């Protein structure tokens with residue numbers, strides 16, 4: 293898909309520029325919240341999105357320097373069933389998530405008040421509150437910042453793609469031929485580096501807005517402290533008689549989609565598959581493990597109790613024998 | 617070997633095997649090397665299953681270590697003593713339990729440690745595991761036991 297700058301989007305751009313000057317003060321307020329390091333979240337008002345893809349291209353432009361620069365030819369990998377994943381010749385793909393495209397626009401034709409309408413929905417990493425991609429990475433290469441942002445360190449990621457497998461939305465995307473695995477055992481372990489939205493963590497650290505938020509002419513996204521944004525999301529949902537996705541999914545995320553139609557409906561009609569996340573209900577993936585963690589606190593107590601029980605039993609046995 | 621000791625050895629070996637396998641399963645290797653394609657071993661590629669199993673066996677190991685520690689204290693060093701190799705393995709086990717425990721804590725919601733600490737924990741846990749694996753193989757081959765019985769040993773030696 294090529295970017296076409298239409299007159300409409302040009303005018304829109306000009307309007308946005310004017311609006312962004314007008315809303316500098318609210319930006320400044322959000323910025324100070326972002327800088328403080330407390331958990332931040334975004335609210336996406338789906339009803340506002342016009343699908344212009346300004347956000348998509350802003351993300352690409354802003355994060356260009358972070359994109360993979362793979363070395364070719366790729367080292368041979370064993371067993372031969374291990375496939376290289378190469379997106380370096382398809383960097384302009386924008387209709388799904390790729391290592392070179394961390395945000396894309398999903399579309400859903402739904403019925404609202406008896407009228408057919410096309411909803412366009414920006415999709416990227418949800419930034420889960422307790423992200424399995426981070427917590428289950430065997431190397432600590434996927435990291436979570438105190439402000440709730442999760443990102444993958446491209447210097448240490450080996451590209452085993454476990455983060456993708458454990459992510460309920462299969463968000464992280466792999467590029468072969470880049471990263472630390474090349475310096476270790478490229479034939480036998482690793483397969484590149486995983487990439488995904490990093491919430492423009494570097495911009496946020498400077499108190500700046502993520503590129504996609506800044507670029508949106510319709511102000512689809514609002515960013516700020518999580519509790520405040522969540523409150524806003526609920527208020528918005530009530531006002532439009534709508535629905536929220538992301539507040540409870542996977543035990544809670546830092547991304548709240550608000551829609552005028554139920555997400556089950558949206559999920560039925562969107563294109564799903566590789567690099568195209570669903571809108572299904574998602575249970576807390578870390579819950580089982582974290583419930584089991586309690587057993588590790590109980591275990592030593594049980595062990596000590598068992599040892600005392602045995603000690604007592606042995607001694608009473610001895611005493612009984614002595615007395616009889 | 618007394619029945620009680622046989623039972624402990626049996627439990628420990630089972631825990632040891634499952635902890636090793638489910639621990640290695642935290643790395644994406646069983647699928648790549650088609651081990652998970654072997655009928656009956658598909659679960660090795662299911663990260664959430666092996667993760668839960670690792671926790672369960674981890675808890676059993678902690679319970680067993682606590683049990684044996686108390687038993688040892690109660691027995692006293694004249695009756696029963698850890699051998700040098702037993703002591704070495706014990707230190708490795710404690711290392712595994714401590715690093716593992718800290719990682720379990722990390723997996724609860726929140727960011728208790730910095731990314732570099734998380735990586736160090738991951739790698740130390742793996743290093744303790746490899747060390748224990750190799751050393752256990754060595755003690756198995758050289759038939760070195762975990763404990764010795766000072767008094768019993770003297771008595772046995774004198775009589776026979």
Ligand code: SF4
Pocket residue numbers: 417418419420423424425426442458459460461462463464488
């Ligand atoms: S959505 Fe997926 S990639 Fe993003 S934080 Fe959650 S688990 Fe990680």
Ligand code: SF4
Pocket residue numbers: 350351352354355394395416488489490491492502503504505
């Ligand atoms: S937050 Fe940044 S990295 Fe994430 S989608 Fe928006 S622009 Fe891209």
Ligand code: SF4
Pocket residue numbers: 340341342343344345346347348397412414507508509510511512513
């Ligand atoms: S979120 Fe904004 S920038 Fe992105 S497609 Fe929708 S309207 Fe355009």
